[in-house]
Amino acid sequence: MTHHFYETCAYFTAARYMRTVESLATQTFKPTGMKPAYAYIMLALEDHHPQTVTELATTLGYDRSSIYRMVQRLESQALLHMTTVGKSAMIDLLPASTTFLKTANQCLDTWGALTSEKLGPDKAMMTQLLTTNNEKLRR
Template sequence: MSGPDESFLTNCLFFTANRLSRTITKLAEDAFAPTGLTPMYGYLIRLVVGTPGISQKELAEKLAVTPSTLTRFVDKLELKKLVERKVQGKTVLVYPTAKGEGMVETIKAASRDLRNRYEEVLGKEFADEISRQLVFSSGQLEKQ
């Protein structure tokens, strides 16, 4: 009657976190489609517009990606003329272009849309709660 035990999947934080990551990424890409960007690029632009001249190092930290990944993100946004680099010694400062600034409202609208979509399914309380717990968990696990 009862098949083999497969609880090792749903009990494993690696598996469950990655599963949710794939699911919500699809939802997020959908919500961000009107911007012509994927969500991470949208958030990068928001950071740059919020702090013009922010360094790549800071951007990588805030977005929790490696410096090499961040280099590639900025490459792409520079190609699209949404941000500009200014080399300052060994660091690179990133500024928004006018075009980039002009996108911020569209990006914010997509963020709201995304949030509405998942809050509708999960409930606002629960969605907030789980986000907080995810932040806490990665924070704890990242300290070595």
């Protein structure tokens, strides 16, 4: 008997896809000197800052503890600053983030072009399905 999970299991196929995506994204975002997740935190802050750890976690879909840990690393690189306001940790960009963000935005553009080239017209539909299905599973 051969198992069918290679093609039909949402967990297995999504995890296999993510391992491939993570490898390609890590190569693409290498010029930032950090893993892609760090660049996405910075890009989310570029879109709206300051933000709390909770806001970033909600926006990016990470646990608050993971965001907090990654923000601490970015803070150690003098790219952002975190302050405590009541029970919240508020995060804001520092002037040194400008260079990092320029590189991160270039990597994001490269990533977009690479995935458009490799996935073609399936990219938009697949991304929408992943977004919708993620929302369904999180409820």
